[in-house]
Amino acid sequence: MSDVVIRRAEFDDVPALAAMRWRFKVEEDGDEVSRDEEQFISECEGWLRTRMAGPWRVWLAEVGGRPCGHVFLCLVEKVPSPNPGSDELGYVTNFYVTPEHRNRGLGQALLDEATSYARAHRLDTLIVWPSERSAPLYRRCGFGRPDELLEQPVAPR
Template sequence: MSIIRLATLEDIDELVRMRWEFSEEENSDSTLNYEEFHQTCYEFLVKAMKSGDWYIWVAEDSGNIVSHMYLQLIHKVPRPGKSPDPYYGYVTNVYTRPAFRNQGIGSDIQLAMELWSKENKVEFLLVWPSSNSVQFYSKNGFFRCDEAMEKHF
């Protein structure tokens, strides 16, 4: 049974390693070596976690992190009659190590994130899923919407 918890600064080395693994699994054409990546990603995660706008849920099995899900709070411009600090959550960097997939761990993390989001008055969660992850998000209550637009540079 996995333990679901919020990540701490002590978890950053393992989170960097998992980000590297995830990227290697998706695209092994990296021109960056691990040491360079580690420094860049480590600095990003320290800053992100200290900002109060990023939260990372992890699943531990036998003391090792086996899965994670990141949430970035996006602050909205206040509106009359609404919460004084409105925000929504952007879900990203969801990864489970291959040996732990299809065991419900990702759903457990997503549920913990959802409960925290409700308690902290997050208006809604948003995710841009890969084609491989649409089924996971659908079974966990996410649905397609046509409201967002994007522009690439």
């Protein structure tokens, strides 16, 4: 893995990030994707530029200088408390490694970067809703089931 680089994504990386988001969703949703690729990528680029200037942090994996994976971390403010502790937690999402680069340690390296950032910035907790396929990686990296998390889906299905 000597030709692997894991780094914070920059605004110049937005086109590659948007293209990988398309690839990720096509792989995940298959025939259910109903949007035009070019239109989606253009809209996604605008969304990324705005969010990366705000609460979103993104790490990019490159092999041989070519983007092949990413992980997103959204900083979520907590209501202030009189007790000491962090005022933010992190929501980990949009974690993707291209199929041809999987099982080479890139996913763990990306997640390690996000976790290092969380520790360095004293975030309270990292949360994630893993897919069945990604859950073992998250568990290997220290994520576990919380005792009290509750979820209520509200979007129509």
